[in-house]
Amino acid sequence: MSGKPVLHYPNTRGRMESVRWLLAAAGVEFEERFLEKKEDLQKLKSDGSLLFQQVPMVEIDGMKLVQTRAILNYIAGKYNLYGKDLKERALIDMYVEGLADLFELIMYHEFKPANEKEKDLANIMDKATNRYLPVFEKVLKDHGHDFLVGNKLSKADVSLLENILWLEELKPDALAKFPLLQSFKARMSNIPNIKKFLQPGSAKKPLIQEKDIPNVIAIFH
Amino acid sequence: MAGKPKLHYTRGRGKMESIRWLLAAAGVEFEEEFIEKKEDLEKLRNDGSLLFQQVPMVEIDGMKMVQTRAILCYIAGKYNLYGKDLKERAWIDMYVEGTTDLMGMIMALPFQAADVKEKNIALITERATTRYFPVYEKALKDHGQDYLVGNKLSWADIHLLEAILMTEELKSDILSAFPLLQAFKGRMSNVPTIKKFLQPGSQRKPPSDEKSIANVRKIFNI
Numbered sequence: 385m386s387g388k389p390v391l392h393y394p395n396t397r398g399r400m401e402s403v404r405w406l407l408a409a410a411g412v413e414f415e416e417r418f419l420e421k422k423e424d425l426q427k428l429k430s431d432g433s434l435l436f437q438q439v440p441m442v443e444i445d446g447m448k449l450v451q452t453r454a455i456l457n458y459i460a461g462k463y464n465l466y467g468k469d470l471k472e473r474a475l476i477d478m479y480v481e482g483l484a485d486l487f488e489l490i491m492y493h494e495f496k497p498a499n500e501k502e503k504d505l506a507n508i509m510d511k512a513t514n515r516y517l518p519v520f521e522k523v524l525k526d527h528g529h530d531f532l533v534g535n536k537l538s539k540a541d542v543s544l545l546e547n548i549l550w551l552e553e554l555k556p557d558a559l560a561k562f563p564l565l566q567s568f569k570a571r572m573s574n575i576p577n578i579k580k581f582l583q584p585g586s587a588k589k590p591l592i593q594e595k596d597i598p599n600v601i602a603i604f605h
Numbered sequence: 606m607a608g609k610p611k612l613h614y615t616r617g618r619g620k621m622e623s624i625r626w627l628l629a630a631a632g633v634e635f636e637e638e639f640i641e642k643k644e645d646l647e648k649l650r651n652d653g654s655l656l657f658q659q660v661p662m663v664e665i666d667g668m669k670m671v672q673t674r675a676i677l678c679y680i681a682g683k684y685n686l687y688g689k690d691l692k693e694r695a696w697i698d699m700y701v702e703g704t705t706d707l708m709g710m711i712m713a714l715p716f717q718a719a720d721v722k723e724k725n726i727a728l729i730t731e732r733a734t735t736r737y738f739p740v741y742e743k744a745l746k747d748h749g750q751d752y753l754v755g756n757k758l759s760w761a762d763i764h765l766l767e768a769i770l771m772t773e774e775l776k777s778d779i780l781s782a783f784p785l786l787q788a789f790k791g792r793m794s795n796v797p798t799i800k801k802f803l804q805p806g807s808q809r810k811p812p813s814d815e816k817s818i819a820n821v822r823k824i825f826n827i
Contacts, residue, residue, distance in 0.1 A: 437736055457694065457698050461691045478671055485657070519656055
């Protein structure tokens with residue numbers, strides 16, 4: 385029992401990736417137990433380890449936390465990435481929830497059938513460039529600070545960086561119209577904990593490859 | 606301008622209903638400005654009042670808050686319905702996410718084709734009785750207390766009551782295997798602020814009828 389958080393999920397990004405990002409940004413080392421086949425998920429269910437029979441699940445501080453948002457809120461609160469008061473938390477929550485909506489679209493993109501992919505990507509980029517990215521560009525412009533809320537790193541910044549980088553994997557010029565987001569991305573990427581997470585060999589997961597998709601789907605169905 | 610919180614949404618339940626529940630349970634009076642037609646939504650968008658061009662939006666404490674969870678977390682925090690520390694908050698968050706998933710399934714039903722709807726009603730019933738309600742029944746059984754977390758009313762209890770009542774509208778005997786949830790429902794319904802909210806004439810909204818669903822489709826283009 386090392387005392388490090390233990391993450392239970394398949395060896396892919398999915399809903400666990402935001403948790404990996406936040407722990408890494410907070411400088412917290414963690415372990416991972418990968419679900420490789422259906423039986424692994426079954427075992428966790430039969431053990432009574434999954435409150436609602438679902439992963440992500442994170443063992444942390446004597447709890448078996450489930451539900452991505454509950455996990456992220458706990459980590460953010462524990463490691464001071466959640467603002468200094470209720471109002472800062474409100475802003476962080478608004479930004480993170482908006483990004484979560486965008487993330488839902490992005491996350492499922494790789495799983496779309498080939499004939500739907502182009503239209504799906506167009507929809508994602510439309511939402512990103514017209515609804516979400518302008519909001520964060522404006523926030524940074526209005527206060528001129530390095531971070532989204534309270535002039536201090538928070539889970540909103542980590543979530544924004546994560547989404548920006550994934551968008552750029554899908555379309556390299558995603559940030560073309562957003563100069564402040566481009567400099568935000570550069571600044572954030574240089575924060576030591578984050579820089580480390582962005583290097584090869586870290587716990588950051590690559591985009592899922594087509595050949596691995598059937599295996600991941602099989603675990604859950 | 607201290608003022609009451611002001612809710613911007615359609616007259617239906619939708620994503621705003623949990624917010625109405627939480628404010629009511631906290632004993633907070635609020636005003637509502639209803640979106641009756643597409644132009645009302647457009648006006649809010651053009652005013653720059655909607656951060657992501659979406660409702661719910663709640664004017665509260667000088668902010669124009671959007672995103673249902675952000676609004677609920679703020680209200681819960683402000684009115685001491687969010688536990689006493691990080692660990693209690695984690696439990697409340699987990700429980701609320703469960704009831705959110707369940708209620709989300711029910712909320713989607715009016716917008717589905719008849720055959721999909723029938724299949725989903727069966728799925729909802731199964732999930733409610735095998736995935737979700739057993740969790741809350743067990744939580745109450747294990748600690749033997751009146752409330753889900755920390756022996757004190759929290760957002761988790763209010764959200765669970767809302768979910769129970771919503772599921773019962775779908776299948777009236779859904780709690781038949783859950784005696785502690787039945788007692789919980791009885792107790793919670795008698796909390797004065799909640800009892801008031803459950804009475805006719807309150808701001809609690811009824812389930813949507815076909816006409817209001819058609820209007821919602823028009824307003825949101827869905």
